[in-house]
Amino acid sequence: MVDRWFSATAAVMNAYWNKKVARAPPTELKAxxxxxxxxxxxxxxPRGxxxxxxxxxxxxxxxxxxxQNASFIISIILGLGFGEMLFGRYATRGS
Known part of the structure; x- marks a missing residue:
């Protein structure tokens, strides 16, 4: 949550700085x-x-x-591959 907050804050700050709102008239700030x-x-x-x-x-x-349990790690990697095979096309289509 904190990293998303930082990302959102950075995006708003960048928009603020790029538009030079400090020198902008109030109508531009509203826009x-x-x-x-x-x-x-x-x-x-739901996105959150x-x-x-x-x-x-x-x-x-x-x-x-x-x-560092190799068999556990390998089973997870295989599960990730299987999950990508089943659901990866939805993630690709959604973006």
Whole structure:
């Protein structure tokens, strides 16, 4: 969550700096702020939950690799390949 917050903050700051809002008239500031995407709970909450799940899986896989158990690591790699084979086309189509 914190890294996504940093990313969002950086994006807003970059837009602010690139547009030189400090010297911009108030109407331009309103235009910049209105161009930011709105928070839509119907889409943003599931996106956040999906991101939480993805990051949990990544962290768990990192901890598994740190166990240095070769058979466990190989089974996870095979499972990742199988999962990509089953669901990878959906991720490609969605983006």
């Amino acid at each position: 910049i702020l209105s161009s930011l995407p709105p928070f839509i709970p119907k889409y943003d909450i 939950i999906t991101s939480l799940g993805t990051r949990t899986v990544h962290s768990t896989l990192m901890l598994v690799v740190m166990t």
